[in-house]
Amino acid sequence: xxxxxxxxxxxxxxxxxxxxxxxxxxxxxxxxxxxxxxxxxxxxxxxxxxxxxxxxxxxxxxxxxxxxxxxxxxxxxxxxxxxxxxxxxxxxxxx
Numbered sequence: 001x002x003x004x005x006x007x008x009x010x011x012x013x014x015x016x017x018x019x020x021x022x023x024x025x026x027x028x029x030x031x032x033x034x035x036x037x038x039x040x041x042x043x044x045x046x047x048x049x050x051x052x053x054x055x056x057x058x059x060x061x062x063x064x065x066x067x068x069x070x071x072x073x074x075x076x077x078x079x080x081x082x083x084x085x086x087x088x089x090x091x092x093x094x095x
Contacts, residue, residue: 002084009079016041016070023067030079032060039073 009030016039034041040053045066052058052075060066 003082005080006083007081009081011076011078013037013074013076015074016072018070018072020073021067021069024065025068026065027060027062027079029062030081031062032058032064033078033080034058034060035076035078037074037076040071041073041075042069042071043067044069 034052034057036052036054036056036058038054040051043050043052043058043066045064050058
């Protein structure tokens with residue numbers, strides 16, 4: 001699949017204490033990259049749990065609802081948009 005990053009919305013670095021959490025995380029129109037720098041974070045999506053630990057990188061697509069719970073975690077988060085398939089091909093093939 002061809003794609004290009006069309007817009008970086010924001011990025012942040014978080015240091016979260018043990019027990020920090022957030023429910024119903026969802027970005028309808030953008031992707032999220034999470035890079036775990038220290039500790040770990042537990043994400044829950046429907047009946048599935050994902051434990052991300054130091055050096056893990058997670059990519060959440062638009063509309064992916066989840067909850068996250070920290071265990072003394074430091075992580076970076078980047079929010080961005082992608083252009084995919086046909087639109088990217090038009091750009092790449094133009095001369």
